[in-house]
Amino acid sequence: MLANNRPKVLIVEDDSGVRHMLALALRSAGYEAVEVDTGGKALKRLSKEDFAAVVLDLGLPDKRAGAVLDYLRKITDANDGTLQWAVISALDEFDAQSKFGSFDGRYFSKPFDPWALIAHLKELLKTSHIAPC
Numbered sequence: 001m002l003a004n005n006r007p008k009v010l011i012v013e014d015d016s017g018v019r020h021m022l023a024l025a026l027r028s029a030g031y032e033a034v035e036v037d038t039g040g041k042a043l044k045r046l047s048k049e050d051f052a053a054v055v056l057d058l059g060l061p062d063k064r065a066g067a068v069l070d071y072l073r074k075i076t077d078a079n080d081g082t083l084q085w086a087v088i089s090a091l092d093e094f095d096a097q098s099k100f101g102s103f104d105g106r107y108f109s110k111p112f113d114p115w116a117l118i119a120h121l122k123e124l125l126k127t128s129h130i131a132p133c
Contacts, residue, residue, distance in 0.1 A: 004032065006030055006031055006032040007030075007031050007032070007052035007053065007125060008031070008032045008034060008049070008050070008051050008052055009026050009031045009032065009033055009034070009051060009052060009053045009054070009055060009121070010034050010036065010042060010045060010046065010051045010053070010054045010055070011023055011026070011033055011034065011035045011036070011054075011055050012036055012037075012038075012039065012041075012042040012054065012055065012056045012057055012060065012065075012068060013035075013037065013055070013057040013088070014037045014038065014057060014059070014060055014061050015057070016037070018057075018088075018110070019035050019037065020035070021114060022055060022114050022117070023035050025114040025115065025118060026114075026118060029118050029122075031052075031118075034049075034051070037060075038060055038061065038062040038064065039060045039062050039063070039064020039065050039067055039068045040062050040064050042054070042056070042064070042068050043064065043067065043068060043071060046068075046071060046072075046075075051083060052082075052083070052084065052125055053083070053084040053085060053086070053121050053124065053125060054068075054072055054083070054084075054085040054086075055085070055086050055087075055088060055117065055121075056068055056069060056072070056085060056086070056087045056088070057087070057088050057089065058087055058088070058089035058091060058096055058099075058100060059089055059090055059091070065100070066099075066100060069085075069087070069100055069101075072085045084121060084124035084125055085106060086106040086107075086108060086117060086120060086121060086124075087100075087103055087106060087107055087108070088108045088109075088110055088112055088117070089107070089108075089109065089110060090109075090110045091109075092109070093107050093109060106120070106124075108120075
């Protein structure tokens with residue numbers, strides 16, 4: 001969950017530009033960013049490593065975003081919210097919710113402000129007592 005006293009965040013995004021921009025912003029805000037480009041890779045990393053948070057793109061090319069989201073919801077419930085998450089998508093929020101269910105205020109529409117997303121993650125992590133150094 002923490003690497004070098006920095007909360008570890010998994011970025012699951014197929015667009016390399018968005019993924020790298022978000023990773024850079026997270027690193028500059030005191031987080032360790034781990035990047036993957038498919039839901040399958042995300043599920044593998046989540047099964048082997050601990051993360052403080054996950055940022056998930058709903059439009060992944062391998063169509064595994066729903067499986068990742070289900071996993072995140074299950075783990076978050078089982079661990080009393082110690083794993084936090086947010087979703088990003090080009091879909092309208094209403095359309096995304098009709099396809100994937102409720103996001104509990106964790107939805108960011110593309111294009112999004114990375115600093116707003118990071119501020120949101122920081123607030124979520126405060127409730128888990130995990131904050132950047």
